[in-house]
Amino acid sequence: MKSLVEPAKWERFVWPALACALFLALWHFLVIWSGTKVFPSPHDVEEGVAELATKSLLSRYAGDSLRRVALGYGTAIALGIPIGLTLGWYPAANRVVNPVFQMLRFISPIAWIPVSILLFGVGDTTAIFLIFLAAFFPIVVACADGVSNVPVMYRQAGRNFGLSAGRLLRRVIFPAALPQIIIGLRIALGIAWLVVVAAEMIAVDSGLGYLVIDARNSGKRYDLVVAAMLMIGIIGLALDLLFRRLKDFKSVRWGFRDGA
Amino acid sequence: MPSFPVEQTKLSAEHIGMVFTRDGKSTNVLSDVNLTVGRGEFLCILGPSGCGKSTLLNTMAGFLSPSSGEVRIDGEVVRSPDPRRIFVFQERGVFPWLTVEGNVGFGLFRLSRAERAQRIAHYVQLVGLEGFEKAYPAELSGGMKQRLEVARALAVNPDMLFLDEPFGALDSITRLTMRRELLRIWEAEKNTIIFVTHDIDEAVQLADRVAVMTDRPATIQQIVEIDIPHPRDMGSPRYLELRHGIFDQLGLAHKV
Numbered sequence: 001m002k003s004l005v006e007p008a009k010w011e012r013f014v015w016p017a018l019a020c021a022l023f024l025a026l027w028h029f030l031v032i033w034s035g036t037k038v039f040p041s042p043h044d045v046e047e048g049v050a051e052l053a054t055k056s057l058l059s060r061y062a063g064d065s066l067r068r069v070a071l072g073y074g075t076a077i078a079l080g081i082p083i084g085l086t087l088g089w090y091p092a093a094n095r096v097v098n099p100v101f102q103m104l105r106f107i108s109p110i111a112w113i114p115v116s117i118l119l120f121g122v123g124d125t126t127a128i129f130l131i132f133l134a135a136f137f138p139i140v141v142a143c144a145d146g147v148s149n150v151p152v153m154y155r156q157a158g159r160n161f162g163l164s165a166g167r168l169l170r171r172v173i174f175p176a177a178l179p180q181i182i183i184g185l186r187i188a189l190g191i192a193w194l195v196v197v198a199a200e201m202i203a204v205d206s207g208l209g210y211l212v213i214d215a216r217n218s219g220k221r222y223d224l225v226v227a228a229m230l231m232i233g234i235i236g237l238a239l240d241l242l243f244r245r246l247k248d249f250k251s252v253r254w255g256f257r258d259g260a
Numbered sequence: 261m262p263s264f265p266v267e268q269t270k271l272s273a274e275h276i277g278m279v280f281t282r283d284g285k286s287t288n289v290l291s292d293v294n295l296t297v298g299r300g301e302f303l304c305i306l307g308p309s310g311c312g313k314s315t316l317l318n319t320m321a322g323f324l325s326p327s328s329g330e331v332r333i334d335g336e337v338v339r340s341p342d343p344r345r346i347f348v349f350q351e352r353g354v355f356p357w358l359t360v361e362g363n364v365g366f367g368l369f370r371l372s373r374a375e376r377a378q379r380i381a382h383y384v385q386l387v388g389l390e391g392f393e394k395a396y397p398a399e400l401s402g403g404m405k406q407r408l409e410v411a412r413a414l415a416v417n418p419d420m421l422f423l424d425e426p427f428g429a430l431d432s433i434t435r436l437t438m439r440r441e442l443l444r445i446w447e448a449e450k451n452t453i454i455f456v457t458h459d460i461d462e463a464v465q466l467a468d469r470v471a472v473m474t475d476r477p478a479t480i481q482q483i484v485e486i487d488i489p490h491p492r493d494m495g496s497p498r499y500l501e502l503r504h505g506i507f508d509q510l511g512l513a514h515k516v
Contacts, residue, residue, distance in 0.1 A: 153349050156323055161367035161416065162343040171366075175357040254356035254398050 040223040045230065048223035057211070062231060065196050065207040068124065072131025073192045077185065080136050084143020088177070089169065094144055105137040109195045113202055127199035127207075134195040135188040142184020146177030179247075179255020186243045193236045208232050270420065270452045271297040271320060275329035278315055288477035289315050290326070295471060295480060302446060302453045304463035306506065307473030313456045314424055316478070320454065321347045321422045333420070343367060345420035346413035350429050354397045354409050360384065361393045363408055367416040383411040386445060403434040407441065414449060423455045427462070439465055443490055460510075464503050465492055472509045482509055 007015075024042050031041040040048065052058040087094040109130045116133075120126040150173055158172040200209025208228050215224035247256050278290035289312040297303050307313045318324045320331050322341040331338040333345065341347070346367075354363050364383050368376045384390060387407040397405050406426060413421055427435045443466065446453055457463055463470045470484045484506060488498055507514055 151352075153353050154355065156341070156347065157349070157353055157355075160321070160341040160343065160347050163369075167369070172355070175355070178357070250396050251357045254396065 038220070038222055040226055044223040045226045048221070048227040049230075052211075052224065052227060058231065061206055061208050061211050061228075062235060064204075065200065065209065065232075066235070068127050068199070068207065069131055069189075069192050069196050072128040072196075073135045073189060075128075075132045076135035076139055076188065076192075080139030080188075081143055081181070084140040084181075085147055085169070085174065085177075087140065088144040088147025089173070091148060094148070101137060101140060105141065109134040109191075110198050113199070117203065122203050124204060126203040127196065130199040130203075131192045131195050135192045138188040138191065139181075139184055142187070143177065143181050146180035146184070147173055149180065150176040175251065179252050182243075182246055182252060182255075186240065186246075189239060189243060190236070193232075193239060197232055208235075268299045269296050270299040270301070271295075271331065271333045271454070273316075273320060273329070273331050276316065276319060276326045276331065277328035278312070278319065278324070279327045290319075291477040291479050293329070293479055295483075297452060297454060300450050300452055302455065302466060302468045304467035304470045305454065305456045305473060306460065306463045306470050307458065307478065308475060308510070309458050311473050311475050312478035313458075313473055316473075317347075317422050317424055317454065317456050321345065323347070343416050344418050345422065346416065346418040347422045347424065348409055348413050348426050349424060350406070350426060352429075354405050354412065356397045359394050359396055360389055360400075360408055363397070364411045364415050366412055379415055383415045386414070386448070387411040387441070401434075402430050403438060406430065406438060410442070410445065414445065414451075418451060420452045420454070423453065425457055426455075428457075435462070440491075442466070447490075460503060460506050461494070464499060464506065465494065470506065472506060484509075 028042050031039055049058065052061075087097065112130055112133055113126075116126045116129050120129055154172050154176050155168070158168045163171065196207065197209035197212070200207035201213045204210060205214075208231055211228040212225050212232075215221040215228065247253065273293055273295040276290055276293040277288075280287045280289055293316060295303075305313045305316065315324065319326050320333075320338065322331075322338045322345075325339070355366065358366065361380050361384070364380045365376050368379055371379065380393075384393060387410055389404060389407060389411065392400065392404070397408065400408065410421075410426075427438050430438060439462065442453075455463075455466060464486055467486050470486060472481045472484060473479070474481045484502060486502055488496065488502075492499060504514065
């Protein structure tokens with residue numbers, strides 16, 4: 001919802017910063033009041049982060065997670081966009097494969113873990129494959145829907161100017177569907193980032209997901225567990241913010257309502 | 261009888277019939293429409309909303325095939341759309357992902373870069389959008405978007421334009437300006453124009469001839485020749501007489 005009064009510039013930073021401070025304070029006092037011996041306070045976590053940073057584990061693990069996402073998500077884009085566009089372009093083909101796709105889409109990537117290990121063994125490939133699966137279906141569906149939602153008028157105008165099928169796809173259908181495709185890519189990236197953590201808990205011995213499980217298993221280091229959780233959240237947020245900037249390009253800006 | 265010599269015929273529609281079938285029910289939209297349009301003529305097709313005049317226009321432009329009869333342009337049967345004749349939608353037809361320049365140059369992909377730039381500059385100027393070359397449609401007003409779509413159509417040098425209620429979404433003041441602009445452009449470019457409208461005044465202000473259509477199944481009831489030279493005085497007795505004549509044709513009362 002858009003408020004009638006545009007917030008002043010300082011307000012845009014001050015209020016969110018205040019919310020963060022409140023969250024940390026609440027956390028801090030809850031730890032004190034409950035007298036928990038296990039759950040770390042923000043300060044413990046800060047020390048945990050510092051410890052991980054000095055051992056340069058943090059950057060290495062974050063780097064590993066990001067690399068897996070880049071590979072799995074990248075493959076999903078490389079295959080998903082052309083397949084999705086094709087399905088949108090040929091509604092008959094879409095009708096044939098749509099039920100299968102819709103069903104596969106609802107199988108959580110986590111459920112694929114045993115099959116994936118069977119196929120690729122325990123290791124990087126399994127993690128990357130799971131991320132690929134997680135991102136692939138939303139991308140295909142977004143592209144196919146994006147293409148079939150292109151107004152008939154744009155197609156007609158394209159045909160009227162004598163565009164070949166290839167050119168029509170490149171110059172009319174794709175740009176017209178692009179805002180919807182971007183939304184699909186953004187959703188897929190969010191899911192990929194969720195799945196990498198789960199995959200790393202099972203299949204590999206590095207990455208932020210592994211850190212969460214490893215810190216718990218080897219000595220109940222909950223300060224490190226929460227430190228890893230926070231890193232996962234922060235990197236996820238950063239990825240999403242990066243993605244939101246795509247919407248600011250004027251050639252796709254028209255497809256988004258303000259806010260969102 | 262057409263008011264032009266037969267060898268000057270640009271388009272002829274012969275016994276056009278159109279039946280749409282949906283859910284096993286067929287609707288007769290057009291029945292036995294006959295029409296000839298002269299080279300360089302400005303013809304308005306006038307009729308009530310939903311009477312099938314857009315269907316007729318889409319058939320003439322090659323987007324729809326008639327159930328019976330045929331449309332000929334320059335003697336050839338129309339089977340598909342063609343860049344020599346461009347269809348102009350309401351302003352919603354411009355591509356929102358392209359700038360003004362990009363839209364005007366859209367159909368010019370066969371030209372060299374220099375030719376394209378020159379063509380774009382010419383038509384941007386013709387429709388009065390100088391200074392907005394880099395703007396996106398979202399930044400333009402409704403009237404500007406409409407002019408942009410006309411410029412995009414004209415840029416490929418079509419010899420015919422099909423306009424489907426192009427000014428329908430504009431406010432009445434902008435609409436008047438746009439009509440004057442369209443006439444100015446038509447006089448400069450000498451295209452054949454077929455213009456669909458439900459606005460009687462619009463038809464009488466613009467057209468050389470007005471084809472009045474009946475309700476569904478639509479057919480052409482009468483063709484009214486507008487023998488007033490441009491610029492037309494909307495208060496002149498002849499203007500009012502023609503306007504009243506069309507009112508009567510459509511069975512409308514003269515008083516509100």
